[in-house]
Amino acid sequence: MNRLQTLFANKKSNLLSIYFTAGYPELNTTLDIAEALENAGADFLEIGFPYSDPVADGPTIQKSSEKALENGMTLNVLFKQLTQLRERVNIPVLLMGYINPIVQYGIERFCQKAAEVGVDGVIVPDLPIYEYEKLYADTFKQNNLSNIFLVTPNTSEERIRKIDGLSNSFIYLLSSSSITGSTLNVSTSIEDYYKRIKEMELANPTIIGFGISNNASYTKACEYANGAIVGSAFVKHLATDNYLQTIPGFIDNIRPKS
Amino acid sequence: MKYGVDEHGYYGDFGGAYIPEMLYPNIEALRAQYLKVLDDDDFKAEYDQLLKDYVGRPSPLYHAKRYSEKYGANIFFKREDLNHTGSHKINNAIGQILLAERLGKKRIIAETGAGQHGVATATVCALKGLECVVYMGEIDMERQAPNVARMKMLGAKVVPATSGSKTLKDATNEALRDWIGNPEDTHYIIGSAVGPYPYPEMVAKFQSIISYETKKQLLEQTGNELPQYVLACVGGGSNAIGMFYNFLDDESVRLIAVEAAGKGVETGHSAATTSLGKEGVLHGTRTILMQTEDGQVVEPYSISAGLDYPGIGPQHAHLFKVNRAEYVSATDDEALNAGLLACQLEGIIPAIESAHALAHLEKMTFNPGDNVVICLSGRGDKDLDTYIKHFGY
Numbered sequence: 001m002n003r004l005q006t007l008f009a010n011k012k013s014n015l016l017s018i019y020f021t022a023g024y025p026e027l028n029t030t031l032d033i034a035e036a037l038e039n040a041g042a043d044f045l046e047i048g049f050p051y052s053d054p055v056a057d058g059p060t061i062q063k064s065s066e067k068a069l070e071n072g073m074t075l076n077v078l079f080k081q082l083t084q085l086r087e088r089v090n091i092p093v094l095l096m097g098y099i100n101p102i103v104q105y106g107i108e109r110f111c112q113k114a115a116e117v118g119v120d121g122v123i124v125p126d127l128p129i130y131e132y133e134k135l136y137a138d139t140f141k142q143n144n145l146s147n148i149f150l151v152t153p154n155t156s157e158e159r160i161r162k163i164d165g166l167s168n169s170f171i172y173l174l175s176s177s178s179i180t181g182s183t184l185n186v187s188t189s190i191e192d193y194y195k196r197i198k199e200m201e202l203a204n205p206t207i208i209g210f211g212i213s214n215n216a217s218y219t220k221a222c223e224y225a226n227g228a229i230v231g232s233a234f235v236k237h238l239a240t241d242n243y244l245q246t247i248p249g250f251i252d253n254i255r256p257k258s
Numbered sequence: 259m260k261y262g263v264d265e266h267g268y269y270g271d272f273g274g275a276y277i278p279e280m281l282y283p284n285i286e287a288l289r290a291q292y293l294k295v296l297d298d299d300d301f302k303a304e305y306d307q308l309l310k311d312y313v314g315r316p317s318p319l320y321h322a323k324r325y326s327e328k329y330g331a332n333i334f335f336k337r338e339d340l341n342h343t344g345s346h347k348i349n350n351a352i353g354q355i356l357l358a359e360r361l362g363k364k365r366i367i368a369e370t371g372a373g374q375h376g377v378a379t380a381t382v383c384a385l386k387g388l389e390c391v392v393y394m395g396e397i398d399m400e401r402q403a404p405n406v407a408r409m410k411m412l413g414a415k416v417v418p419a420t421s422g423s424k425t426l427k428d429a430t431n432e433a434l435r436d437w438i439g440n441p442e443d444t445h446y447i448i449g450s451a452v453g454p455y456p457y458p459e460m461v462a463k464f465q466s467i468i469s470y471e472t473k474k475q476l477l478e479q480t481g482n483e484l485p486q487y488v489l490a491c492v493g494g495g496s497n498a499i500g501m502f503y504n505f506l507d508d509e510s511v512r513l514i515a516v517e518a519a520g521k522g523v524e525t526g527h528s529a530a531t532t533s534l535g536k537e538g539v540l541h542g543t544r545t546i547l548m549q550t551e552d553g554q555v556v557e558p559y560s561i562s563a564g565l566d567y568p569g570i571g572p573q574h575a576h577l578f579k580v581n582r583a584e585y586v587s588a589t590d591d592e593a594l595n596a597g598l599l600a601c602q603l604e605g606i607i608p609a610i611e612s613a614h615a616l617a618h619l620e621k622m623t624f625n626p627g628d629n630v631v632i633c634l635s636g637r638g639d640k641d642l643d644t645y646i647k648h649f650g651y
Binding site for chain 2: 051052053054055056058059062066069074075076084098099100101102103104105125126127128131134149150152154155156160174192
């Protein structure tokens with residue numbers, strides 16, 4: 001079992017994951033931010049590696065990617081930084097990014113390196129099922145890396161079942177069919193979607209992402225799923241002064257300590 | 259068809275549909291339905307009639323006599339520049355809008371670089387009374403102001419893409435984001451033979467009218483439907499794939515695609531994708547792509563806004579890899595000079611895109627009696643400012 005699978009075996013509800021872009025706002029703060037997030041109580045992390053053409057991302061994460069690229073972030077640099085990951089961070093860590101940088105790095109080399117530094121899974125929004133199965137699945141499995149699939153309100157039941165069968169840690173439920181950073185709009189149809197997924201009794205836990213920015217949206221998401229992911233709201237936080245010192249306050253605003 | 263697409267949308271190693279899950283239902287619905295719609299008799303009748311009465315097809319195959327004397331071969335121009343709206347883009351825009359109507363879509367989005375595809379899309383949206391939003395890089399909007407005005411007159415909303423390098427690739431990203439946010443009522447008309455499957459195949463089918471007509475016209479004019487050479491310019495490659503399509507299995511025909519070398523392939527200011535690119539994934543397709551070692555997409559350069567795309571369509575990538583077509587390049591200067599030559603020898607002002615294809619004639623040697631077809635994909639009115647500045651008229 002990788003760390004993600006262990007986490008989900010032990011904790012079933014109110015999980016909180018935080019996304020941030022590696023190399024933003026500064027090149028060498030990746031592990032400082034990761035460590036601060038763990039200390040503040042995050043259950044697992046998603047570290048984004050930047051891409052020039054991130055079509056699934058909204059303006060906040062796109063700008064953070066542009067800045068990270070300007071700062072000199074590359075997969076090579078990131079993996080060098082992550083060689084100390086497991087000296088400083090214990091919670092599960094996912095890498096999130098687009099397929100082209102992985103293709104250029106080399107899929108086998110990428111998976112080996114990720115496993116070597118202690119990464120537990122990967123989220124690649126532009127890698128659909130067919131391409132994953134045909135070109136990547138074996139390499140992911142050989143390196144004990146979980147591939148996280150996305151599900152949207154428009155994903156068919158048949159496809160969700162297929163995704164459930166291919167998943168081995170959790171399924172990422174998008175709160176709407178939208179790009180990152182859009183506001184969570186809890187309409188009746190969205191609640192129906194959450195209920196529909198819950199009633200499917202999937203083998204894998206679910207985590208809701210996109211539009212989770214405060215305690216209200218986090219709490220709502222946790223009613224229907226095992227937890228939630230905060231991305232753009234945290235990337236915005238990274239643009240503030242003393243962002244490292246104020247991470248505990250940020251987390252507390254999303255999920256107050258009980 | 260030997261060089262055609264397989265059931266999963268691949269041309270050899272290239273193609274596929276690398277799209278976020280948010281787009282999957284749209285792409286899947288398109289894939290499942292476009293062939294059925296294209297085979298439908300009502301669709302075919304309406305498409306054929308609009309091509310004939312609205313676009314003005316068939317476009318002429320013009321035997322360019324003074325060119326033929328100069329180059330020592332029978333040179334023919336396939337006159338896509340004479341289509342309504344001034345380029346081949348209208349063939350695809352009409353096909354996709356009729357498809358969108360049959361898929362029940364009420365809102366059309368598109369991306370455009372030089373503006374020809376945006377104008378074609380805005381035109382058919384006006385014709386059909388559909389809402390139209392065109393994404394265009396902020397820099398391209400400045401470079402192609404007359405086309406921006408045309409789109410607005412036609413009722414389209416032109417939205418500047420202000421991210422990244424503010425050109426075609428960023429306009430494409432913005433259009434994809436729009437589609438992600440509006441999956442149910444919106445159809446995205448991609449203008450080139452790029453993007454996730456089924457787009458490259460669908461665009462190729464709509465543009466294949468170019469080579470379909472050419473074969474018939476060559477037979478009438480020369481007694482043989484097969485020429486020795488077929489040439490076309492390539493950015494994403496929609497006019498080239500249409501010009502090549504019905505010749506792909508005729509292995510005796512040499513297919514030559516001319517990319518934009520910009521200021522020169524080695525200068526760092528170029529859009530010669532097959533020379534400078536390597537395999538990668540952009541805008542939903544696995545293809546040949548200009549990129550850094552780390553896989554970040556490199557912004558290409560060409561004096562022609564219609565050719566400065568960092569990739570080529572996946573079918574072109576395949577034709578390049580298996581050596582079915584030759585991929586060469588022409589610089590800005592070579593293209594501009596070729597454009598001027600077309601004015602002076604034949605009285606035709608070609609789009610600078612098409613002038614790249616004409617420029618390659620200078621580098622070829624022919625046997626007497628060779629038949630050569632060049633796709634004149636668009637007319638040069640939109641490029642007058644560039645010609646004027648370069649030649650000092």
